[in-house]
Amino acid sequence: MKNIFCRGFMSLAFTLVAAATSFAQTKPLKIGENLPENVWSTPLQLVNHPQKTITLNQDKDKLILLDFWATWCSSCLVNFSKMEELQKQFGDKIKILAVSNQDRLVLEKFFASKNGQRYKNVVSVAGDKMFHQLFPHKGVPYIIWIKDGKMLNTTDGAQVTEKTIQEVLGGENSSLQTVVQMSRDRPLMLSENFDNEKDLSMISYSLFAKGRIRGMGFGSGFHRSGQIVYGRQFTNFSFWEIASAIANEIFQKKNQSFNEKRRIIEIKNPKALNYIKNAEGRVEDYNLYNYEYIVPQSKADSLYPLMLENLSRFADYKTIIEKRKVKCLVLKRTSTVDKLKTKGSEMSFLFSLSKTNLQNTSLYALVNSLNAVPTISLPIVDETGYPNNIDLTMGAISDLNSIRKELMRYDLDLVEAERVLDMLVISEK
Numbered sequence: 001m002k003n004i005f006c007r008g009f010m011s012l013a014f015t016l017v018a019a020a021t022s023f024a025q026t027k028p029l030k031i032g033e034n035l036p037e038n039v040w041s042t043p044l045q046l047v048n049h050p051q052k053t054i055t056l057n058q059d060k061d062k063l064i065l066l067d068f069w070a071t072w073c074s075s076c077l078v079n080f081s082k083m084e085e086l087q088k089q090f091g092d093k094i095k096i097l098a099v100s101n102q103d104r105l106v107l108e109k110f111f112a113s114k115n116g117q118r119y120k121n122v123v124s125v126a127g128d129k130m131f132h133q134l135f136p137h138k139g140v141p142y143i144i145w146i147k148d149g150k151m152l153n154t155t156d157g158a159q160v161t162e163k164t165i166q167e168v169l170g171g172e173n174s175s176l177q178t179v180v181q182m183s184r185d186r187p188l189m190l191s192e193n194f195d196n197e198k199d200l201s202m203i204s205y206s207l208f209a210k211g212r213i214r215g216m217g218f219g220s221g222f223h224r225s226g227q228i229v230y231g232r233q234f235t236n237f238s239f240w241e242i243a244s245a246i247a248n249e250i251f252q253k254k255n256q257s258f259n260e261k262r263r264i265i266e267i268k269n270p271k272a273l274n275y276i277k278n279a280e281g282r283v284e285d286y287n288l289y290n291y292e293y294i295v296p297q298s299k300a301d302s303l304y305p306l307m308l309e310n311l312s313r314f315a316d317y318k319t320i321i322e323k324r325k326v327k328c329l330v331l332k333r334t335s336t337v338d339k340l341k342t343k344g345s346e347m348s349f350l351f352s353l354s355k356t357n358l359q360n361t362s363l364y365a366l367v368n369s370l371n372a373v374p375t376i377s378l379p380i381v382d383e384t385g386y387p388n389n390i391d392l393t394m395g396a397i398s399d400l401n402s403i404r405k406e407l408m409r410y411d412l413d414l415v416e417a418e419r420v421l422d423m424l425v426i427s428e429k
Contacts, residue, residue: 043055047111083131100128138182153174184233186295218236235387257379331382343391356406360389
């Protein structure tokens, strides 16, 4: 009996190793290719299901949607309720299956949490390796469409709708847009043919486009050589965010604080600068912008001014930094007594509306934080001329009066005045 058990156990182990080896050698599938036969019979580890494992054999004749997700992906979680409704609506015609490479314990812990309880009916593959190898991707949510045993398409989650499912089931020309996820390591939309050209090196590059890039998420990236930043990339941002990010870099180089108080909007429809949401609260694709700019490394110091100039040249709006006379709050010293001098302890920074404790920190850091206080409507500029690091503590602050009260303990004050300041100005062309 003992020998039979050992032989059985060794046989099972050999089978598992053989299966793992088989998938280790499987190349990623391309659209139109058949799924390997062993995919249909491979047991899939599940959570939120009466059975711990299932196979896809019984679903082979259905339209199958593999919904790749992760517990940290808010967009994935938002999609779950829609996926559940579509599964109920189409019944046995389709199979929507969530797939995660996070292990069972991580998923079970998530679904047991307060947030995860809302999604406890979601059946998901756990600890997946096979599908991730067959359908590699860089981000989630990511949807694989499988029909008639073949990989039909790859999309983002937003394209899974009643309309697109009906089109695919009916054999109609699909309105699906194939999503091939891109890397931020290379310039946006640059053909891989560029890499095949010998003795060809990039000097500069620019792309400015409106609408969603589905192959890449919302975000920003840098092109660097060591500590030198010679390129910047933005994908699926609002126009205001792109302009603000560029302006912030320019202001920082001048040792100035940038925030919305340092902007002037002179266009008829300011809402067009920001994200536009539909009735469901989703951001509309048509008003998103994508911008990338790369300069020679010898011009890296001019990257952001050149970006802003280029943006202004081709966008619908004139976007510049110019000097304007505006109302502001001026930070001044009220005596020559130095109550700010640091004792030279280890640098630390804590700033909040309830408590502030700065040790061996620059005055610029304090001014930058005060500029972010929401109840302060005017920009704050530093005219103390204080060159050294400071030690400073403040209690709770809520408005200008409470801030002034705390600052006065250090012989500092905020005084309303007019000054000519650098301002980000967005205006009609």
